[in-house]
Amino acid sequence: MEVSVEKTSELSRKMIVSIPEDIVQDKVNERLKSLAREVKIDGFRPGKVPQKVVQKMYGARVKEEITGDLIQTNYVQALQDNDLRPAGMPHIEPIKSDQGFSFAAVFEVYPNFTLDAVDTIEVNKPVASIEASDVDAMIDKLKEQKKDWQVSEQSSQEGDQVTIKFSGTCEGENFTEGTVDDFQVELGSKKMVPGFEDELTGLAVGDKKTFEVTFPEDYGNEKLAGKPAQFEIEVLKIENPKLPEIDADFIKAYGIESGELAEFRADVESNMQRELAQGLKAKLKNSVMDALYDAISVALPGVMVDQEIESLMKPYYESAKKRNVDVNDIKPATADFEDQAKRRVALGLILAEIIQQNEIKAEAAIVRAVIDDMAQSYEDPEQVINWYYGDKERLAEVEQMVLEDATVAWVLDKIKVTDEPVSFKDVMEPATQQ
Template structure:
């Protein structure tokens, strides 16, 4: 077999492969012999059909089948021989496949970029530290109470945070518009659910009262037909209900799967969950800074095949997340290209750090991570056992641990600054930079 390789770009390779005629004919004959054993031809017993008849009837199909198998096999042999690492399936261009002659074809494909990860010393990381104080715990209990708020009918004028049951009709230029009317809808004042001025215009209203609100849709309103237009809303208030926060009772604790522990036991459980969230938030922020630093210090070219595959994965995830009657391929690739490129680049860099440092998942850390996740459940031992019985889930945890070990490897050489902050600041998500 003859192989020649041409570098057509930094990552693209154009490989010409010639398979000797003897090997081609051997593969064709092998398939014809297999066909002869099972072929049914009128006038002949099975297995007794003359090879001349078999060849006349089936040689073209056998030759096409041999072509496909030989292309696949010889391509694999060639990339191994040339020590190439394809990043995707090749595009194949047949050059010659005449009976009795060599099989010659061209395979065009991309290879994985070859690089050495460097620049650990240039990465700056701010590592936060915080603790859950009693005040933080008290605030969290109030959040939990508000998440479980109940509304009771009140015989008074509406205030912010009250829930109103309303009917309304919206008109633009005297004409009702689609989506501008509703009956019996529940609206919490101050929730920001309606356009500016709507909820504010109902403060002070009482049950049975009708109010007319003259409002203007925002210029950036999602419905472009209404953006910037003035509308008149006639609103009838059916009822006014005031919020009632639940008391910290055993019944309330039971909603969170915590029974017969009293207020002290509930506070201890909530604190434990907050501390787990805090550890994860700090770890995530450090990891993100390390990954950002690795990408900045190691610019690499991305194989198109890997980028396309990642774009398609993100398309599928978007459809699964948001639903709707849309196929993944209908979503524009440009929506996902930037995120897909970052993911691919990070995947290549992390894999190279693992390779350069001969890292293996630390099984003690794997078990510790599983136990940490399991502690959020009522039967943690069962959760741990479940992970160790499911290879796919266990390997996913091992991958996360391996990424953490990559982060630890970088931190040994990076510039790390420790900073004490409040619990709220530590768990606050990092805001993405504003677009220009």
């Protein structure tokens, strides 16, 4: 086997592998002999079929099979011999030759880069504590979750729930498939297209209205994104919110059997402390990832970026399948994912290099501790623990998380870290929005 490797760009390689004709022919003859002992051909006893007959009937197919086998085995061997690490599947083409069999393999390789810039990184570490006002705000949110609705005779205002029927058209086409009945909108929730909820303010039951709003540029449906649409609505019902009292029944509904307010607040604060710890950890991890991405320059294999874009678009394909619609109507353009895909690929390569160079591992004891901690928020922790350890893929997800955390810890030990005081709200609200 002869191998030549051409560097066609920073990461692209063209490798030509040549295999002498005698090796190809020997393998073809060996396969034909094996077939001669097995095939059944009219006029010949089993195992007595002449080689020429087998050659005539099966020669072309056997040579095709042999060349396929040779490509597979010699491609892998050529990579090993030339210390090449392909970043994706190769594009392989046979080359016609009178001197044997040759093929060309075109592929991208993993980049080489250094981690020297890690020593120059500086990040801020968010630190926060929970104040009484934070607990009050959280209890208000819990009250909000338990609110009831009371029919109102007054005009609609922010905070009300308005039941409407409506239809929408864009560029003359009805996109709501007729009229949507009994649709509930909570004014001020900002769950609708910007401007839609504002148009429902100040109306009374029975009122009808026609108005226009413009869909956001990044709206999920390409046919509507960035375009004005006309809505016709009729108000069917208006309801005011009624928040519950913080009494014993309310408190017991959250698992505090005593119904005591002090115990309830302590339980709420305990859950908030756990959420805060996770939020602070996530913010610090994101800061480290951002810093690594900015500090370390990595050439990115295009094939890996393309694969990551496909991964990011997968939910849109699944959504289209469930909704029985054309995926092109709901998926964003590929370019919309390019920056995110590049960041993911770069960080994946950087983290892998850190892990490899420093032999970082996901220790089994730490993995178990993480699973135990996650299980504590469930009614039956033991069942949750068994659920993770009963499936290799689920367990691998936790192991990967532990491995990333260990890698972040390694980075934090090498860089300058400055404490940055933040509020509970600063930590939790961005995570909720994200």
